[in-house]
Amino acid sequence: MHLSQNEDDNFSLTKFESMLKTNDVLFFDSNEFEAIIFHYLESGKFALAKKAVKLGLEQHPHASVLQLFKVEILIFENKLTEADSLLNSLHDLEPSNEEVYIQKANIFSKRDNHKMAIQTLETALDFAPDAAEIYSLIAMEYMFMEDYDNAKYNFMKCLELEEEDFAALYNIIYCFDFLEQHQEAIDYLNMFLNKHPYCEVAWLQIGKEYFNLKDYEKALTAFDFAIISDEYFVGAYMEKGKVLEKLKRHQEAIENYMVTLELDDPMAYAYLRIGKCYEKLKLQKEALAFYEKAVDEDPLLDKAWIAITDFHLRKLDYQNALYYINKAISIDSENVLYWKRYAKINNRLNFVEEAEKGYRKTLELGNYELETWITRCDLLINLGEYETALDVLFQAIEFYPDTAEIEYRVAGLYFSLNEGEKGYYHLRRALKIDVEYSIIVEELFPMIFRRNSVQNLIEKYSQ
Template identity: 70%
Template structure:
C-alpha cells in the first residue's frame, strides 16, 4: 500500500475516507477528522466501518485518547468486556482525570448488571466534566435498570435543568411519573417546564396525555390545541386530539384531525382504524367498513384492523362475511388468540360445531384459560357425542377453577351418560354443595340424567337445606 497526499485539502473527510477504502491508497486525516468519521458510523449503526476507521485512525494517531475511547466503546458494544477493561486501565494510567474513562468503565459495570457501581463511576465523571446533561441521563438509565423510578426521575430532571431541549430526558421523566402513577405531579412538573418553554410542543403533548389518563378530556383537548399552536405539523398531537374528541362524542371533529395526519405524512393504519370507528359511531356503515379495509391493507399484521372488520359483520349478524375475514386474519397470524376466539364463536353461531370446537381448542392451546372457553368447548363436545373428550377438557379446566359448580354439574352429567354412576354421584354432590340452583345446567344438557329419580331426590334435598 502506498501513502498518498495528492488529494484536494478541502475534500469532505467522510467521502475521502470511503473513497480510500475502495483503493489501495492510504490518505492522511487528522485525529479530529477520524473522530468525526467514527462518530458518524456509530450514530448510523455501521459498526464494521467504525471499526475500520478506528484502526486506521490509531495507525496514524496512536496516542489519540479519543480514538482509543471509541475503540473501547465498540468493544463494549461487542460484549468484549475484559479487553475493554484492559484498555481502560491503560488509559486511566495516562489520563486519570478524563471523564470519558469513567463513563466507559460505568458502561462495563452496567453490562455486568452492577448498576450501583456504574452510578458511582458516573457520579465521579460528573465532578470532572462540564457536559453534565449526558451523564445525568446515563445515571437516570442506570436507576431505571434498578427499577428505582424515583431516583431515575430526579436524574432526568437534573438533565433537563442543564439541557432543556433534551426531549428524550423529558419523555423519561414522564415515563417515571407514569410508572409511579403520579399524574397530578407530572402535570405540575410539566407546567413548571412550560413556564420556561411556553412553545414546547412535546411538553404540551405530555400534559394532554396526563389529563387524558385522568379522564379530564376538556383540559386534555386544550393541551393538544396548544401543542398544535406550537407546531402545526405535530402529527402526534392531532392523533391524541382525535382520541379525546372521540371520548367527547365529537366524531366528525375527530375524523377531521385524523384526516390532517394523512396529509402531513404517509397514511397510517392507526388513522384509518380510528376513522372507521368514528364512522361506525356515526352509523355510516359503508364508510366504516371502507376504512377498516384500508386499515388491513395498510398493515395486514395489525390485529385490531381484522378484529374491527370481524366484529363489524358479527354485530350485523352477517356471520358468513365475519368468518371470511377472520379466516384471512388467521392465515396471516395463526397464533393470535383473539382471532381464534372469534373464529370459534362465529362457527358456533353458524352451527359449524366441529370447526367451533377446533377454534376453542386452539384458543386454549394459546393460553386463553377463561372459564367460558372451557365450558363452551365442553358443551360442543357433548353435542358431538364426544363425552370422553368433554371429561378430559373439564379436568383440565378444574385445575384453574377447582370450585366451579358449572364444571361439577357437567362432570356429573357426563359420568351418568357414560354409565359411571358412582363418579356421577360424586360430582353431583360437589355441584350441589357449591351451588344447587345451577341444576338447570343438568336439566338443559342432560335431560335424561336430570329425570333420574335418585338425581332429582338429591337436588330437592340440597335445595331444601
C-alpha cells in the same frame, strides 16, 4: 478553496471508501478518522467503523479518541475484559477524560453492576463540560434498577441543563406514569410551561396526563395549546382526536384525524380511528372503507383486521368475520382476544372442531374464565370426546371449586362413560350447590335426565 466542515467530512469519507476499494494506503489525520468512524457508527455500519478504527490506530497509535472508539466497539462485541484493560491504560494517561469514565460505566452496566456504573458516572461529572449527557446516563442506570424516583430526578437535572432535550422530558413523564403520579406530573409540567409557554411537547404531555385522569375537557385544552404552539404537530391532532372520541364528538374527531393525514404520510392508525368514528355515526359504508384503507396501508395492523371482523360480526356476517379473524391471528397468534373471537365465530357457524380448537387455544394463553372452560367442554361433548371433556372440567375445578355448572357436567359425563357411582356422587354435589341448574343435565344429557333414579334424586333435592 476552503471547504465547509460537512464538505470536508464527505471528502474524507469518499477518499476512505475509495482507499478500501483499491487497497491503496492513504494518510488521514486523526480528526478525519474520528469523523469517519462517528459517521459509520451513527449510520449503523459497524463493520466499516471497525475497519476505520483499525486503520486509524495503525496511523495514529496514541490518539486517545481513536482508542476510545476501539473501546466502544469492544464493548459492542461484548469483549468487556479487553475493553476494561484498554480503559485502564487510557485512565493512567488521561485521568480527567470524562469519556473514559462513561465507557467504564458502560462496562459495569453490561455486567449488571448498575450501582458501580452510577458511581463511575458521578465521578465523570467532575470532568464533563456537558453534564446533561451524564445525568441522562445516570438516570438510565436507575431505570435499569427500576428506581424510578431517582431516574426521574436525574432526568430533571438533565432537562435543567438542556431545556430542549425532549427525550429527557418524555422520560420524566414516563417515570411519573410508572409511579402512577399523574397529578405530580401535571404539577411538574405546569412548572416547566411557566418557563417555556410555547413548548408543544410539554402541552402534549400535560394533555395526556389529563386524559389518564379522565379530565377530557382539560386534556382538550392542552392539546389545543400544543397545536397553537406548533400548527404542524401531528401528535397533538392525533391525541385531540382521541379526546373528542371520548367526548362523543365524532365528527370533530374525524376532522382532526384527517389533518394528520394531510400533514404526514398516511397512517394506518388514523384510518382505523376514522373508521371507528364513522361507525359511531352509523355511517357503515364509510366506516368499512376506512378500515380497508387501514389494512391496505399496514397489512400487519392486527387491530384493523379485528375492527373489520367486529364490523361483520355486528351484521351477523359470520363468513366474512371468520376470514378477517384468521387474518388477525396470522399476524398475532398469541392474542387471546383473537382466539376467543375465532372460537365464537366458528361456534356460530357450527364448525365444532374449529370452535373447540379456538377455546383450547384461549385456555392455553391463560384465559381462565368459567364460560371458556364450560363452552369448550360442551363442544367436546358434542364431538363425543367425553374423557377429554372430563379432563377439561377437572382443570376448571381448580379455578372454580364447588361450581354447579361444572359438577352437573361432570356427573353427566361419568354416566355417559358408564361410571354410575361417580355420576351419582357428582350429581348430589351439584344438587346441593344449586338444584335449579339441573336443567344442564336435561339439555346436554337428555337420555340420562330421563332415568327414574336421576329424576327421583332431583325431586328429592327440590323439596
